[in-house]
Amino acid sequence: MSESCQLCQSKKLVHSKKIDAKTQAPLDISSCPDCSLVAQKNIPSDEELKIYYSHNYRQDYKSTYSPKPKYVHRAGQAALKRIRFLQKNLDLNKQTLIDIGAGGGEFVYIAQQFGLAARGIEPNIGYSNFSKEQYGVEVKTAMLSDVEDSSADILTLFHVFEHMAKPHEVMKKLHQSLKENGYLYIEVPNILQADASPHNIYFKAHLFYYSKHTLISMASRYFEVVDVEDQGNLQILFKKRSQALESLILPTHDTVQMSQERMVKKGWFEYLFLAGGIMKPLFRIERIIAEAFIGKKQPKEILDQLLRDSQASNFLLSKRELKRTGGWSIAGGLGFVCYELLC
Ligand SMILES: [Zn+2]
Incomplete structure (x- = not known):
């Protein structure tokens, strides 16, 4: 039990x-008025967590994990979004990346x-x-403690950090x-997010509920x-400090106050009418229709198709960009000629 x-x-x-x-069972949550951290009151021990994640978590998958095509499709879409976020900030070529808690790879x-x-590393065998069988990638059955020092240029943790008892x-x-x-x-659920349904926020497996x-x-x-x-889930790209600071930098008084005001505002009204929750059933129908066309493809085929689609949409985008900038260049050129003729 965490007292402080x-x-x-x-x-x-x-x-x-x-x-x-998930289970509708009561869950004790604690909020800190001094820094705005939200956490579960009872944090399990490392040993309990290790057993839970290597054996029991998503027990229905056990050692024969075979997700439905629609879940592979969703995981692939999320992966592409995450790569784009990295690409926006870094040169990715030949960088060593380890995905901690790699899931299905x-x-x-x-x-x-x-x-x-x-x-990747993943506690669940x-x-x-x-990952190895379907995509031929290296995902070790291991924990974070098994990762060697100075072994990666980039580390990623997607919906993993909120499960960890000793941040x-x-x-x-x-x-x-x-x-x-x-x-x-790091990507985690965002406790200050407006468009999360109020009955889909607290989970026994989530020990901490972070804000930015x-x-x-x-x-x-x-x-x-x-x-x-x-916007939506919380995604943060951090850079390693060459030397660790003596102590943490705590949230300022203003951000604590702002977070507390946000927590008070959160609720069904905000979710449904201000954050567009009322439209979600429509998006769900749209997704069901789109996923009906995935068919019975193999996981790798699904990801390859997503990659091809994303390359094609990038190509179309760059052509459109070219057309637009080309258009402006022609207009600029004509303007210049007119100016030269008139003056
Ligand atoms: Zn605190």
Whole structure:
């Protein structure tokens, strides 16, 4: 049981009862009035977590993980979005990337197609076997503690960090695992997100509920921020500090106050009418129709098709760009000729 805040050590934690979105069982949540960190009141031990993730998590998959084509398709779409976020900020060619908690290996496979020397680690043997068999990528059945020091240029954790019980130790280990000038890319659910359904926020498996302020603070001893995307899920790209700071940089009084005001505003009204939740059933129907066309393809075929589609849409975009800039050049040229003739 955690008696004090894991970010700022405050003892003034405020407790509340929420509902686990998966099982509908009550879940004790604590919020810190001094730094705005939201966490589960009862954090399990490392040993309990290790057993849970290597054996029981998504038990239905066990050692014969075989996702439906629509889930591979969704994982592939998410992987492409994440690669684009990295591409926007970094030169990816030949960079060594390790995906921590690689799941079915979709991101590792897609990252390789973008020139990265990508591999992954995953505690669940069903997932890691699936990655090797379906995509031929290297995903070891391992934990973060098995990653060697200075072994990656880029580390990625997608929907993994919120499951980790000792975030400070994890940050230290991530810092050690990266080479000099390395990058850390974390994606977690965003507790301040407006378009998350109020009955789909708290999960027994999620130990911490980060906002951009609390995640940046949690990383601040070892990492500085490069880019943040917080519409929807929270995505942050960090750069390794060459030397760790003496202590954390805590959220400012203003950001704590702002976060608390946001938490009060969150609810059904905001979700449905201000954040567009009322339209979600329509998007779901659209997705069901789109996914009906995936058919019974093999996982690798699905990802390859997504890659081809994304290259084609990039090509069309660049042609359109060219047309537009070309158009402006012709207009500019004509303007210049008119000016020369008239003056
Ligand atoms: Zn705190």
